[in-house]
Amino acid sequence: MTLRASRLMTSMFLVRDGQVLLLYRKGSRAIGDSWVGIGGHLAGAESEDPTAGILREVEEEIGVIPDQLSELALRYVALRDTGTGLRHTYYFTATLRPGVLVPADCDEGVLRWFDLAMDPTGLEMPPTAQLAFAHWLRGGRRDDVLRFIVLGADGQQIGPS
Template identity: 40%
Template sequence: MKLRLMAVNLIFNGNDLLLMKRAPERLLHPSMWGAVGGHLEPEELSDPLAACLRETEEETGFRPDDLTDVRLQYVLLRLKEDELRQQFFFTSATHRRDYTDTREGTLHWIHREEVLREDREMAFVFRALLAHYFEFGPAPHPWVGTAGWSEPKEGQGPLEGQRPLKAQGPLEAQGPLEAQGVDQALPGIRWIPLLDPQVI
């Protein structure tokens, strides 16, 4: 299994969030909406904040001293085929609204009430993370999220881009959720607070 490590910065200016409409030739999520960020370099493996600040400056022109209240808010784990993806999501604020152009895509300040618009195409994990942050953040501690399948609650519909998973075929050909009797599941994220238990 391969490992992909990424650091992301959710940059706010008042009630506006800086989002990127990714270029169509990008490897990950082409033409979709995302945040500023990218892969950790080998020397950054023990310092995701350094990767976050480097990617922010490369993609926006914002230097570290242009940002305030930079904090880790989420660690997100997702299995994508044979690749384990771990993303460190930081939040920050800036007084600047001007940014430099980037080949990664086009940057836009979006009011928080417009961020999760249904016609704004984005990865389901990113949409779910933003929905969680807008409801519970900013938090005094980071959250850890694991992406997977979950049985929908009564009256709950799929998020944008989600499709139910239905059990088909004999039991031995079914996945673990189906084998447990779950005949319909939706992609989702389970969140738990990351806290120091203060024990050895």
């Protein structure tokens, strides 16, 4: 078996008024141009506290600080073998408090609000983001269960369906 490097990442699906905020990330070294939640790589001690990492990323990318969020929850933990590396992603959700403004874009790409009733199958997303987001929209957002997604190098999935 080939040894693989590991990347630890976070992503947040941020909710407001029946909509969810996604980022069309451009020019990333880790993924192709695609729709993702707000987030990025964990740094230093954040590997032991992914919540600290997602809060830092949300503040850096869209200027939202922890006091402006409610209902912060870790919803999915994903592990994907790309064949050359392992990608661990912690998927969070949170609700934006009333009156908090979010920019239309950021240094990472274009931000857009989507209706929670949307069909995400047409969105270009990284594999585990697509699985987590689609499952969460279908019903995962209505409970407090932490779910796990595992994708092998062959693309075979073990996780929510």
